[in-house]
Amino acid sequence: MQITASTVVLTVEDVAASQRFFTTHLGYAEQLAAEGFVSLSREDAAMNIVLLARGHEVLPAEQRDRCASGVIIAFTTTGIAREEQRLAAEGVEITMPLREEPWGERLFQVTDPNGVIVEFVEWATDGDAA
Template identity: 65%
Template sequence: MNITATTVSLTVDDVIASRDFLVTHLGYQEKAAADGFASLSRGEAAVDVVLLRRGIEVLPEDQRDQRASGLILAFTVSDLAGVLSRLESEGVAVTMPLREEPWGERLFQVTDPNGVVIQFVEWVTPAAG
C-alpha cells in the first residue's frame, strides 16, 4: 500500500462557517467547493479537510444525519506560544487553556463554529520528576 495523502472528512451543519474558520485562522486554502461541500488543503504536512453538510445525499443514508463529534482535529506545531498568541489576537476563543502534561505534551484547544474541536500540540522534554 502506498498512501499518497491523508484527508479527514467532517460532517457539519454549516460548511461555510467551518471553511471560513479554517481558511482565516489556520491558513487552509479551498481546493474545490459545491453546494454542501468544501475541500481544503494547506499544501504541507497538515491533513487535508473535506467538509460535508449534514444531510447531503452523497453520504450513505445511515451517515447523513451524523455530525463531527467526539473528534479532536490535532495539529503538531513548532511554535505553540506563537500560534496561541496569534489566534487570541484574531479573536478566536480558546476553549481549553494552554497546559503541559507530565509526558511532555503542551497543548491548547479552540472550537470552530460547528463545534469541531481543534487542538494544537507541541512536544517538549518532560520535567524530571
C-alpha cells in the same frame, strides 16, 4: 499499500462557517467546492479537510443526519505559545488554554463554529521555551 495523502471528512451543519474558520485562522485554502461540500488543503502537506453539509446526498443514508462529534483534529506544531497568542488576538476562543502534561506534551484547543475541536500539540524537550 502506500498512503499518498490524508484527509479528514467532517459532516457539519454550516459548511461556510467551518470553511471561514479553517481558511481565516489556520491557513487552509479551498481546493474544490460545490453545494454543501468544500475541500481544503495547505501547502505544507498537513492533513486535508473536507467539509460536508449534514444531509448531503453523497453520504450513505445511515450517515446523512450525523454531525462531527467527539472528533478532535490534532496538529503537531512548533511555537505553540505564539500560535495560542495569535489565535486569541484574532478573536478565536481558546477553549482549553495552553498547558503542559507531565509526559512533556504542550497543548491547547480551539473549537470551530460547528463544534469541531482543533488541538495544537508541541512536544517539550529540555531547554525549550514555551
